[in-house]
Amino acid sequence: MEEKEISQAVIGRLPRYFRYLGELKDQGVERISSQELSRIMHVTASQIRQDFNNFGGFGQQGYGYNVEYLYTEIGKILGMHKKHNLVIVGAGHLGQALANYMNFERRGFLIKGLFDQDTSLTGMLVRGIPVRPMEELENFILENEIDIGVLTIPKEGAIPVSKRLVKCGVKAIWNFAHVDLDVPEGVQVENVHLSDSLMKLSYNITRFEKEQR
């Protein structure tokens, strides 16, 4: 398959395809047409075909796609066959919520360490993982081949901590802090800005009410 630049919008839709195909596979569905997939996913069939064409089209022949094949291929594209080692920095409620979320492990995202600058939390166990003090961060990352750092700390600390993570060679940062990080090229950042998401909801409520008037 030829490599070409694929837009982040397309990438952003892949996990959803992966999720639906996983469910179809679990239900024992063997083949599915883009029309059927369109109906259950509420996206147009042409959107689906366009998205899949970015990856060579996955060979829809005769009656639709082979579900298992499509699931496996999209999984490979997403890197789901690989394991990733994570540390969570910030053992507050959100950090603990993420550490407790078993689904990540099932997808190959292994939470190896939990860090917090509040030393009164040191040693507290979250799903068997002890909270460690921040000065152990660098050694822990190197010794445990951590490739993803998760930031669940207030925005003030996020930039300095992101620099420490980058210095230790993490490949990616999953950022819940309400600030944009400035990392070198090659370090991937995925932001989950919860307040932004709520504001978008607020916009859409306001917008709909205006339309109704």
Add this chain to the structure above:
Amino acid sequence: MEEKEISQAVIGRLPRYFRYLGELKDQGVERISSQELSRIMHVTASQIRQDFNNFGGFGQQGYGYNVEYLYTEIGKILGMHKKHNLVIVGAGHLGQALANYMNFERRGFLIKGLFDQDTSLTGMLVRGIPVRPMEELENFILENEIDIGVLTIPKEGAIPVSKRLVKCGVKAIWNFAHVDLDVPEGVQVENVHLSDSLMKLSYNITRFEKEQR
């Protein structure tokens, strides 16, 4: 201002403008050009102008935009001058994390109630808010003029609970359950699919490694 259909991509960028403008305002900056805003936000100046043109352009004259005016106007568009009453369904780690997050209150999103089907949690206080049993959901929503329901429950329960919320007239659902909801037109849904976000990160790591070879 004429109303027209504005893409969700533009809407999705508004909270980020709002955040940066709020910081500039706090720093005492009075005017800013699209070039300067472009530099600090790492988006092109033409993107900024295009985005703002959707809302009439906010009158950039001479040297740049008036920061306070722009902040206020974008805030109005986002509905930030209104208060929203929320209930959180699911008082597990994530639900508690959200209930504890003070920033939402500052933005006018008031968490009024917390519900869980696990009755052993009934009465537990999270930032002063007691967890209530699910059978009180409907009455509580009606009595407290709740307009946003937050789902922090496993995907199995999400669809039935979303139907109950819709029946009581909530205007929007902030959905953290790993499933797509099917709600009537006019009910706004904003999904935060954390696994999807992690998979996107995984894709970008894999992609970058391939490019380096």
